[in-house]
Amino acid sequence: MELQVEIKGGAMLVRLAGEIDLAVADTLRTSLEEELDRNPGVRNIVINLGGVRYIDSSGLGVLLGRYRRISGDGGRMFIVGASPQVRRIVEMSGLLNIMQEFPSEADALNHAG
Amino acid sequence: MELQVEIKGGAMLVRLAGEIDLAVADTLRTSLEEELDRNPGVRNIVINLGGVRYIDSSGLGVLLGRYRRISGDGGRMFIVGASPQVRRIVEMSGLLNIMQEFPSEADALNHAG
């Protein structure tokens, strides 16, 4: 797994790559929690899944958990860049019902920033 | 495995692709023997390994066996297009001592045709 985080105004941009499964779920969860703790101004999160080759319910659970944290304060989560296979898993999980999808990082940041 | 055979004058051009191991050794051996039976004018063989992602001693044994058949009549075998990893296996097997390597199909056919 590779993880890149950038703070863009009121939004946190998270670029994920590699395989997101049980082996990396704890690391990913802890990293995102720490970033949110460090950046109390963050309201929305944009997740760029462009580099993700594989994801399953362990990885999606980490995203859902962070969504729950920010949505308490009215924050939203946006998704960009999912490959067709990754998108299918995200869709089946129901996450697309609560997280809006955008065609590009810029579009998502426009809504989130 | 994928196999393409073309007769070019006195030479047989064999293009191989995929993984060449025990699972395909019999099929490859039989195909090459049949081509040699059908084309008695063939003296030399050019093997293009450009598409080969994997080869081991089962695959190299098939090449060596065909070399033995044609070398009885003075025929030679030429190799082109091996990736660095495939080339290393071919070299370690000693086949490069008896089969000349060329940078391109055209070069090899110039010598073989």
Add this chain to the structure above:
Amino acid sequence: MEPVNRMRVEFTSLPANVAFARVAAAAFASQLDFTLNDLEEIKVAVSEAVTNAIVHGYENSAGGTVVLAVEIRKNTLKIVVEDTGKGIEDMEKALQPAYSTDPERMGLGFAFMQSFSDSLKVESKPNAGTRVTMTKVCARKASSPAGR
């Protein structure tokens, strides 16, 4: 005699082995002429079952052994994932989508296994273990066993 091709792998209940298990299952399954999409589905289904064995069956301890058995019979793939961990108390609840005994998880493991296989069977006994059996039929005609 009907020819059957089988593999059975046992491995330590470590999170890093989830990826190993799905790659092994897909590599074996690829002897049938599955589409890339089918192979992706097989990977997710196996990952979910193996993850459950590690997370729920063995409660994240690395002291357990997970078994993954895969069988090819004609054009049908059969996948079994087994643990000898704590077992499932309430099977009916466990199989409901979005139900999880772990607040950090989504409760979608069985839902994914069901969506991505043609049949799913779950057998479990508290304090004895859990066995998940899935089958998936390959729609395209199988190539000969040696034909790849």
Add this chain to the structure above:
Amino acid sequence: MEPVNRMRVEFTSLPANVAFARVAAAAFASQLDFTLNDLEEIKVAVSEAVTNAIVHGYENSAGGTVVLAVEIRKNTLKIVVEDTGKGIEDMEKALQPAYSTDPERMGLGFAFMQSFSDSLKVESKPNAGTRVTMTKVCARKASSPAGR
């Protein structure tokens, strides 16, 4: 207690399973930080040992079972390939490069296994079977078990 990660896979002695075995071994090995070149070498070494089990041990019959066991202990990979087939009559000859009891083969299986591992041990008993044990040390520091 030293943490050890293990897998052990049994499979039918079919030629199509040689590819499965090397992919499974490499997928497991990739938990250490091996180079791509190392992983290629592991694939060839495993393929040669499994091929021998099928071709020589079981004399190309599909009725046998091949065992591949892989273990990670610190930065060392240990690979065992085992069959319960016909065994090796003359070990000294068998290990010589270019020696083969089969005229269609090159006699390079053991030579490749030796070149591509840090240690090679062959144990065999006629009519009982053969066990090949190889180790390979990962030069780069191992990443944490969960760290991939």
